[in-house]
Amino acid sequence: MITLIKNAEVYSPDHLGQQDILVAGERIVRIAPSISLTGPDVTVIDGSGLVATPGFVDSLVHIIGGGGEGGFRTRTPELDFADAALAGVTTLIGVLGTDAVTRTLTNLLAKAHALTEEGLSCYCHTGSYHIPVRTLFPTLQEDLILVEKFIGVGEVAIADHRSSQPTLNELKKLAAEARVGGMLSGKGGIVSVHVGDSPEGLSLIEKLVEESDIPITQFLPTHINRNRRLFITALDYARHGGYIDFTTSTTPELLAQGEVKCSRGLKEALDAGVPVSQITFSSDANASLPQFDANGQFVGLGVGRIGSLLAEVRDAVQQDGVALESALCVVTRNPARAVKLGQKGELSAGKDADLVLLDSALKVHSVWARGRQLVAEHRLVAKPMMTH
Ligand code: ZN
Numbered sequence: 001m002i003t004l005i006k007n008a009e010v011y012s013p014d015h016l017g018q019q020d021i022l023v024a025g026e027r028i029v030r031i032a033p034s035i036s037l038t039g040p041d042v043t044v045i046d047g048s049g050l051v052a053t054p055g056f057v058d059s060l061v062h063i064i065g066g067g068g069e070g071g072f073r074t075r076t077p078e079l080d081f082a083d084a085a086l087a088g089v090t091t092l093i094g095v096l097g098t099d100a101v102t103r104t105l106t107n108l109l110a111k112a113h114a115l116t117e118e119g120l121s122c123y124c125h126t127g128s129y130h131i132p133v134r135t136l137f138p139t140l141q142e143d144l145i146l147v148e149k150f151i152g153v154g155e156v157a158i159a160d161h162r163s164s165q166p167t168l169n170e171l172k173k174l175a176a177e178a179r180v181g182g183m184l185s186g187k188g189g190i191v192s193v194h195v196g197d198s199p200e201g202l203s204l205i206e207k208l209v210e211e212s213d214i215p216i217t218q219f220l221p222t223h224i225n226r227n228r229r230l231f232i233t234a235l236d237y238a239r240h241g242g243y244i245d246f247t248t249s250t251t252p253e254l255l256a257q258g259e260v261k262c263s264r265g266l267k268e269a270l271d272a273g274v275p276v277s278q279i280t281f282s283s284d285a286n287a288s289l290p291q292f293d294a295n296g297q298f299v300g301l302g303v304g305r306i307g308s309l310l311a312e313v314r315d316a317v318q319q320d321g322v323a324l325e326s327a328l329c330v331v332t333r334n335p336a337r338a339v340k341l342g343q344k345g346e347l348s349a350g351k352d353a354d355l356v357l358l359d360s361a362l363k364v365h366s367v368w369a370r371g372r373q374l375v376a377e378h379r380l381v382a383k384p385m386m387t388h
Pocket of ligand 1: 155194195223
């Protein structure tokens with residue numbers, strides 16, 4: 001299968017100008033100003049007026065659903081393949097959450113395989129909020145080494161009333177084991193950290209990095225935009241070389257209560273001198289989001305949406321004046337680097353052919369995942385196995 005995309009405005013995510021992109025099988029073969037190739041097996045796509053960018057890498061998705069914190073009926077549904085494809089997300093990392101009793105790692109792995117069979121690249125973290133982590137094999141190292149889809153651990157919770165209140169030593173041991181497991185399996189072995197609303201914020205990770213030789217990049221703390229206090233600390237953490245992850249799924253009520261909107265937060269972080277390379281966005285899709293009426297009364301739950309990832313990139317560019325190149329970095333190259341997926345997040349020869357074309361309004365026009373077209377002219381063309 002050979003695809004030639006002509007005359008697209010390419011953001012690798014670096015801005016490369018107008019280029020042609022040649023895809024053969026599952027890989028990008030060449031990006032150059034003018035590539036000519038014809039033949040019965042070559043599909044030529046006119047990319048004029050469209051932006052070509054790497055398929056988005058979403059480092060935190062509750063692929064089998066999450067929530068449940070308000071009783072069984074608050075458990076959220078699993079992610080739909082079509083939603084991910086239409087949102088331009090071609091690589092995702094599935095996680096459990098608060099609930100690791102009725103949600104299981106085996107179910108998580110099965111769903112990751114299903115999404116991969118549909119054409120996406122889906123990986124998982126072993127463990128859940130809880131420390132000590134519950135793993136599939138007796139140890140975390142074994143999970144990372146023996147299960148291909150496990151690339152890290154988490155999201156483990158800190159600074160949250162729903163966490164297991166881990167001590168510094170517990171987190172240190174977990175990070176050390178993840179690191180060694182990652183080294184032995186040639187994976188990132190990163191620790192995805194859910195940071196809650198408690199005032200201690202990132203201090204546990206900061207102390208750990210200070211006291212040990214575990215590098216700060218072993219961690220990917222998420223939800224750092226959940227309140228302004230945490231956001232400000234996170235800027236400092238990022239200036240010291242750490243990655244910080246913003247959660248794009250939100251509600252008007254959460255924003256009114258002080259959550260920092262991602263698009264605005266990205267602009268503020270860049271203005272505050274944080275290198276863009278340290279910032280990532282993730283959708284937290286299919287997590288539960290509490291909803292309130294005009295009087296602040298709890299009325300029910302919404303569900304985090306994977307489409308929020310691009311929506312915040314769009315707002316960053318269109319409303320907050322962030323350069324498109326920088327805004328795209330936080331959903332492509334940066335998360336791929338943070339979780340150490342070397343084949344993902346960049347358009348260049350030899351990388352996986354995960355590719356999105358955006359229209360002039362920065363909406364998803366077309367999507368390819370590992371060389372296969374999933375979306376064409378705003379419509380899903382890959383037929384999922386399950387329709388409903
Ligand atoms: Zn979380």
